[in-house]
Amino acid sequence: MLVSKGFEVVWSLISKQRLGEKVSIMKAKPFIYGEVYTYDLSSHLENSDSYTLEDSDLPEGVSVDVQQGLVEGTPVQHPKRTGPFFIHLKNSTNTSDEIIHFAVKANPRDLWKNIEPDLTKPFPKTHTDRSGFENELVKVIAASRRGRDHEHRGEFREDDFRIEFDEELQMLFVAVSDGMGAYERSREASRIQCEESIVSLTESLRKGTTQSGDLLRECILDGFAKYLNEEAALDAIQPYVTQVMTNAALASYRKLVEAAKNEGVPLKGGPKNSSGKKEGFAATLLLAVIFRHQGQWCTFTFATGDGILVALDGPEVSLLMTPDKGEDHNETLPLSHIQWNSPTIVEELTARTFIHTSPDMSHIMVMTDGVSNGKLQTGSEHLDPGDWKNFCEEVLEYFDLSNMDVAAEKLEEWLHFYVKGTHDDRTLVMCELQVDDSVSNEPAFDQRGRADGDQPEETEEDDKNQNDQGNEDPGDSSTIELTNGMEVDEDDSVDDVADVEDSENEREGHSCHDPINKL
């Protein structure tokens, strides 16, 4: 270690000071290696032009200009020098000595460690994950990355995501989940939720039926065709879509209940364990179903918790969720904390289910708050147009790459961006909807959408059903079936969900959550 000249000079001047000489020693703003530094001497000296530089010891990259009264530059770290640094000024009028010394403080970026988690812990998860592919309908780029905070503490990533393109249905399913750090098994909760919700979506949309036995998919596509061709309200399909989406959420919830039982822990936590976490499972869930039908893009979404789920229609941004916001900053509602037996559960689930359709939809983006807190700091409730534009410029260019695999790799790197104070896990799924519409996918879709493969020509009776839907006929096909009679823990009972039919009439006129919060 090189001996700092600073110590010697400062000590000799302190000795002079003790002997009654005019020496003043002052502390200036500390340096941070690698960060631009400016210090105005006039904040210490009354008449900086009456001083001359007697001596100085400053890190490489920093210089002093006494005439200008400035110390400035970008300090470069020397492997063996830690300071203290100083400048020694002499006042030409009264020959007093002025010492200004500069400490060095660590750059917070250098304090972040990257510690491997204990691999013997249950539910290990890779630090990153990514996925990139393209077909005639969509290009998808997705990545997830362990945040600096988890790296620093040697903890696993808690975010998760799944993407599946169902060839048979020609539909894209996206699930993104953010495990909550306060719960021991949140990384497993996010994995379960992503996996189970997509299994459920596939099943519901392939084979799911309404209570009266009609194929859910058929009901949705009929209603959607009527909306497109006959200007029927899109609301008509809301109950079916709600059924599909909330079944996915409920299927995930049941898996969580099962997992908690297997682990022998309460689902929602209980007291804190020795590592300061609650034992249970807690994670947000953002779900999207994306498909093209009769020349229109259509998206169904469901969300609980925070994060951002949006559709881009050219320059227009539509938020396809209602962010949960507690009174405080980061309070949010994980799937495991939904009150499934609440008397207003149907309304709540319906309010969480959005239908968005547009011929010009260009992108769907789903992200955890690790991304949005870093790049869209005003939060999801009021996307700042400037922030949003910058964000899109940064990430959408990856779609220009010829290989989506490579694009996903690039996105994974991008997710490591450094923004002070925001170091959560980050997950971003971006879907670019292919504008080149050869409509080649649609006949196949329609054939599957209808038992007989007929063109969507509606009968009078169909029409009547649609118009009366959810209104006079309590037994009609719009009934939501949220339960399949699976047994759950008493504490986490979902039995009452069967009662949702009782509140059927209250759904009447519930608006479909079409585009809101447009910029």
Add this chain to the structure above:
Amino acid sequence: MRRLPVYILADTSGSMSGAAIQALNNGISSMIDDLNDDPMAMETAYISLITFSSAAQQAVPLTDMMNFDVPELKASGSTSLWQALQVATEAAKREVNWRSTEGEKGDYKPLFFLMTDGHATDEPGSILSEFNSVKWGVKVCCGVGTNVDTDTLKQISDITLQIESDGDSIQQYLQWVTNSITTVSKSQVSEVPTDGGGPTDVLAPIPVSVVIPGTLVIV
């Protein structure tokens, strides 16, 4: 960026002189050093130091860890505790970036830690209601020794406790304050459920060994 504001109120009345004021100085110094070593705390915590004796003043306005200069506290005079609350209330209203419009994310709710070894020598007036109109994240009052007006402290805080007046206890208590700031700054990174825990849930585990038995009150 969302900051985590922390208001530390320290009694510097004459009765604190000796080991107590020395422990307070050392404790605050170590606090800033420790927080400068934890990247999350260093990036998000902002601390203000308010001292009170015959008068109360904001010795250090809300400052980030990097630029926090630890002043040397000296003990003398009486105990203007209520005035200190007034100074803290005004400072929090002025310095914290409160969520002004719906949807905007302001700073995190400020933490409040008060330490005193005696009885207030000034009058409360209407300060308490003003103080309570600030949305504090968590309010902790620590009495040093047994000659403390705990009834007053209980009116102010979510958590009230008393510790022995020796230097070690004071430093250990301040270490807990430091750990709590670190813990809270960490918990801000990840979400908490809307029905999640009370005030003690977000802080570091209370160092029971320095608390005088039977004095811990959590509202």
